[in-house]
Amino acid sequence: MANFIDRRLNSKNKSTVNRQRFIRRYKSQIKKSVSDAINKRGVTDVDKGEDIVIPSKDLSEPIFHQGKGGIKDQVHPGNDQFIEGDRIPKPTGQQGNGAGKGDASNSGEGSDDFSFSISKEEYLNLLFEDLELPNLEKNQLDKLVEYKTVRSGFCAQGVPANIDIVKSLQGSIARRIAMTSTKRKQLKEAEQALNDLRKDTHDHIKEERELISKIALLKEKISKVPFIDTFDMKFRNFSRQAVPSSRAVMFCLMDVSGSMDQATKDIAKRFYILLYLFLTRTYKTIEVVYIRHHTQAKEVDEQEFFYSQETGGTIASSALELMVKIVNERYSNNWNIYGAQASDGDNWADDSPYCHKLLLEKILPKARYFSYIEITQRAHQTLWQQYQQVADTQAHFAMRHIKSVDDIYPVFRDLFKKSTVQAA
């Protein structure tokens, strides 16, 4: 009367579709949660999912149900003290059945927030959803080529410092064996003959003398073969190999003068996160340098970078100068340098041409890529115009005017159009 079926190997993710439906439906709430989360996470902290919290009232499914009030009769077990007619005052301020027990209604109005985790992929998808990132997987950034010297066998010529002693001596032994073999054979024969003569009962004085002088001659000849010869010398050989550098440094430059508000900074933050994400796909080690500036530039940590507010004028060149300085000090050697500058466009007018010059002469020759985003609702000012000239001539410089988060992506499209190779 019974059939047993082992279902354990069947797929267990029957609910996946329903889960996706759920995320789809509550996208706006989840995205808000994700946006909140982005402010709590660092730029480089992109490798994990995120816990999402949605207020449970947003999730409830309404039905007609009984509310509070009216007459309610309930039966409970475990009477230990009551007799018929007992009256228990209601706790003031809330509805209850007295005697300290909870209202046993089944209306299911829990007040806990609904929380769950989304995976890293879901998190990134939601974060960049408006950006319509195209086939990210196919694109690979160009890498700076660095050369590495590697050993590649031995050679006959070289500098004394590279002499390989073992190899040279091996050659020496081989040569000496080769050059003396006939003579040693003759020597052996002569010595044998001498022995034979001496054992003979008859005297062979003359032959003995001849043999002795022959042996002496052979021994001298053998000893004259040189111990080491230029022919034996072996030198370690080296050659240069090209290796793409897996190190990158990302400079985040941001104007923190009074005119930059938190919303603008958040847009900039997404931009930086996106750039960082792209770099993680290509480079093994990435360092991030945060430079903020008003009239003076300062290298700071991430927290200070995004969340401290300063007032004052704006001199953008100070940040560029600091960047050049840091590059020269710390990243001059085979680092892929990426720069991302965010600003609201304000700059001291006389400073802009200097920025232009700095970029063109000091930064762009060393950088893999430099992007400038201007987050503003107003007309462009001198900095934009100066940078415009740079953009016209330099392929690895991109600039964009961003009004809202949605505009971030085109900057990346530029980045990829100009400096990518299609991976196979």
Added chain:
Amino acid sequence: MAQCKPLDDNSEWTFDKLNLYQTEIARVAEHYRLDTYTNQIEVITTEQMMDAYASVGMPIGYNHWTFGKKFIQTEQTYKRGHMGLAYEIVINSNPCISYLMEENTMTMQALVMAHACYGHNSFFKSNYLFKTWTDADSIIDYQLFAKNYIAKCEHKFGISEVEATLDACHALMNHGVDRYKRPQKISLDEELKRQKERETYLQSQVNTIWRTMPDSKTKPTDTSASFPSEPQENILYFIEKNAPLLKPWQREIVRIVRKTSQYFYPQKQTQVMNEGWACFWHYTIINHLFDEGLVTEKFMLEFLHSHTSVVAQPDYNSPYYSGINPYALGFNMFIDIRRICEHPTDEDKLWFPEIAGSNWLDTLHFAMENFKDESFISQYLSPKLMRDFKLFHIHDDEHNDYVEIAAIHNEKGYKKIRESLSNQYNLSNLEVNIQVIDANIAGDRSLTLRHTPHQGIPLGDSTDEVLKHLHYLWQFDIKLVQPDNNGVDEVIASCPQTNKKKDEKT
């Protein structure tokens, strides 16, 4: 009783051992005349159990976000250790599908088989509510049909539209039960065939109703004749048949939700009985096996440990108390009925003259077949059980600043407690009474519903939201009225909310 060689009591289970135990359990079940559907026992993993939870136990179901939400909730609470999963899930279908969890020990598997495959299964097959309301032969087919149909609609009309329709239907799901007509039995093929015909037919019917409308402008209308002629409590059915602008596929979706609701309706009404019956039989069957010497004492100790924790009833002042445990109440009532039959006291003879001293098995089967929770309690709850449970009745009137103990487990209170507990399981007292009283065909097509409060309990706070869903389906004004103290209907809610609109404008 002849002592047999005991079955292997090692706690690891294998399919061979499951089969051995199952055979013995089946033999004992037959001895006690348990009539069951053929069992289909499926062994599943924890993850699969959580999937089954999310879809209310059904092996197939249409896709909707609410199931995703349930799944996420289950997964979260389970992962944090807030909740254990059930040992089994059983589906009222033919063959009767039961899920056993992989992690269970052999003892647990035996308990679960006796409980689900013979207890619940025989209940599904013989209880009058299940016989009348559900069709075990076609439910899986129907679910498959529903899943495919809804997937097809999503493909044709977009996920959002289908989702909105389903949301609206789910809001009214409790008002989709047809209490007076017996549902028809049909197979999947027939369902598909009929669905096509229904689509065209229904639409034409709807059009006929509304086509009469323009005439009313010229002819003097008989205002006293209202449509529907009698109040309709099955709101979903009324919408399916009469909503003026609903598209044919939406009508079919309303129907699917209504059918699903109807399928689960008996389960809501027989929770105490169903669980009590299943507990009674796992207890009786395993003890029978023990008496025969088929299971060892080691097995019994584990069994009794699980059994007692399932049927435990915490007192009202215990931190674990969350209402009356249906397993405990049901199990003890069936045990008590057996006791009354076999060893009646004078009190029992007075209270239950018709069953005291009768054949206990006949009486138990009769009780299982012909009652639901409400009537079962009012028929069989004995004074002894009320004393054992120390039941007491609390009367809470909104107008008083105290609650009153209306009755306790004494001679004077027995009847009152029994009546009150029975009412507590009466679905018509628990679910709000809302009926369609008027659809204004001749005029503005507005729909009027009436809420009749039970014991003066008002509607909960989500009413406005539900009305919005109803409005989505009906697409013309919705009014909800409630009789005031003088019995005159007054509007308590409407959609679109006319009052609030004015407020916003000013």
